[in-house]
Amino acid sequence: MPPGTAHAAGGEVRRVGIVGGGQLGRMLTLAAHPLGLAVTVLDPDPGCPAAQVGATQIVGRLDDPAALAALSAATDVVTWEIEHIDADALVALEAGGVLVRPSPSMLAAVQDKFAQKQLLAGAGIAVAATVAFPPLGASAAPDRAAFLVSLVGRLGDPVVVKARRGGFDGRGNHVLSGGDPDALGALTATLGDDWSALYAEASVPFVAEVAVIVARDAAGATVAYPTLRTVQEGGICHTVSVPAGLDPAIDAEAQDLGRRTVALLDGPGVFAVEMFVTPDAVVVNEIAPRVHNSGHLTIEAAATSQFEQHVRAVAGLPLGPTTLRTPAAVMVNVLGRREGPAPSEGLGAALALPDTHVHLYGKTSYPQRKIGHVTALGADAAEVAARALAAREALRT
Numbered sequence: 001m002p003p004g005t006a007h008a009a010g011g012e013v014r015r016v017g018i019v020g021g022g023q024l025g026r027m028l029t030l031a032a033h034p035l036g037l038a039v040t041v042l043d044p045d046p047g048c049p050a051a052q053v054g055a056t057q058i059v060g061r062l063d064d065p066a067a068l069a070a071l072s073a074a075t076d077v078v079t080w081e082i083e084h085i086d087a088d089a090l091v092a093l094e095a096g097g098v099l100v101r102p103s104p105s106m107l108a109a110v111q112d113k114f115a116q117k118q119l120l121a122g123a124g125i126a127v128a129a130t131v132a133f134p135p136l137g138a139s140a141a142p143d144r145a146a147f148l149v150s151l152v153g154r155l156g157d158p159v160v161v162k163a164r165r166g167g168f169d170g171r172g173n174h175v176l177s178g179g180d181p182d183a184l185g186a187l188t189a190t191l192g193d194d195w196s197a198l199y200a201e202a203s204v205p206f207v208a209e210v211a212v213i214v215a216r217d218a219a220g221a222t223v224a225y226p227t228l229r230t231v232q233e234g235g236i237c238h239t240v241s242v243p244a245g246l247d248p249a250i251d252a253e254a255q256d257l258g259r260r261t262v263a264l265l266d267g268p269g270v271f272a273v274e275m276f277v278t279p280d281a282v283v284v285n286e287i288a289p290r291v292h293n294s295g296h297l298t299i300e301a302a303a304t305s306q307f308e309q310h311v312r313a314v315a316g317l318p319l320g321p322t323t324l325r326t327p328a329a330v331m332v333n334v335l336g337r338r339e340g341p342a343p344s345e346g347l348g349a350a351l352a353l354p355d356t357h358v359h360l361y362g363k364t365s366y367p368q369r370k371i372g373h374v375t376a377l378g379a380d381a382a383e384v385a386a387r388a389l390a391a392r393e394a395l396r397t
């Protein structure tokens with residue numbers, strides 16, 4: 001069989017199965033359909049964002065073995081849009097002959113952020129210093145308080161405590177300040193008291209955050225997108241811009257780190273590598289083994305979007321070029337302001353802006369929920385950023 005073609009069931013991939021049908025599944029569906037590929041998603045919410053744009057939906061929990069079996073029976077390849085899923089169930093499907101892409105055992109290896117950091121550090125990739133939490137009994141409050149004090153001594157002040165699994169949009173993180181007299185109470189209030197689920201890392205004094213998105217085809221060849229500058233507020237991605245505006249040597253280092261990181265991860269697909277740029281180094285923050293918020297602007301700004309790229313990769317098709325079609329692009333997330341259906345007013349005002357592209361995900365709104373995004377393209381980075389923000393303000397009425 002020639003490299004680049006699908007193999008497991010021996011046949012061509014015509015039907016793509018996705019675990020999760022949220023906005024990423026929706027944008028994957030919108031990329032797959034023009035290629036003539038059918039999409040089925042597994043999602044617990046009837047009428048999930050992907051189903052709204054024509055994906056067939058299996059309604060079920062993401063970790064329900066029967067639902068996963070139904071998804072694989074209905075499709076030629078299974079992939080995912082979210083990493084917080086039952087990787088072992090996907091490993092079992094693969095062992096049973098289902099084509100799962102990228103590698104489910106790779107997913108199992110990186111789902112735990114602490115294990116992920118150790119994998120990266122072991123490969124010589126710069127990451128923040130980490131400390132595992134000791135498994136203390138529930139009665140050991142003084143020991144716990146003393147351990148937190150010791151953390152500040154070992155890692156510096158403040159320390160970032162993270163949930164090993166399941167975090168997103170900053171929700172699994174807690175900044176621990178050595179000066180807080182009730183550090184233990186504050187930590188327990190945000191991340192709970194199961195210390196086997198936590199670890200700590202040094203706070204990185206970054207001057208910028210960037211992401212490098214890398215795609216790999218079924219034959220192992222990779223392409224990388226230009227480095228993306230990201231701005232997180234309260235742990236949530238707010239703005240992504242390209243070009244990243246980095247010193248060329250720093251940019252080259254970020255690209256190199258992105259490629260070296262993804263070389264550690266098996267299987268065809270799209271991967272994002274989040275990084276911190278400090279005054280003297282580039283440090284990997286985390287891996288997303290999937291399409292990523294930082295890559296949404298590739299829909300309009302790049303020759304091939306990250307979503308089409310992922311579909312191509314998992315379907316055994318050749319990758320497309322990652323070159324930019326525009327001198328500058330800025331994406332801003334549209335975050336919910338209040339509970340209820342997403343507001344529809346403001347769309348006309350946003351669309352009146354030139355070369356400004358609105359994506360609404362068909363999700364109900366609640367404060368700080370990602371309900372859409374806007375990408376603006378143009379020649380001048382500052383003007384493009386202002387236009388993207390103006391469109392978002394119009395939409396968030």
Ligand SMILES: Nc1ncnc2c1ncn2[C@@H]1O[C@H](COP(=O)(O)OP(=O)(O)O)[C@@H](O)[C@H]1O
Pocket residue numbers: 128160162167168169170171172173201202203204205206209232234235236274285286
């Ligand atoms: N060690 C750290 N030092 C400084 N800032 C951090 C650190 N870890 C996380 N952050 C900040 O919090 C954001 C979210 O953290 P991250 O670990 O990427 O969690 P999530 O899985 O929610 O994206 C990061 O983009 C960064 O802005």
Ligand SMILES: [Mg+2]
Pocket residue numbers: 274286
């Ligand atoms: Mg992150």
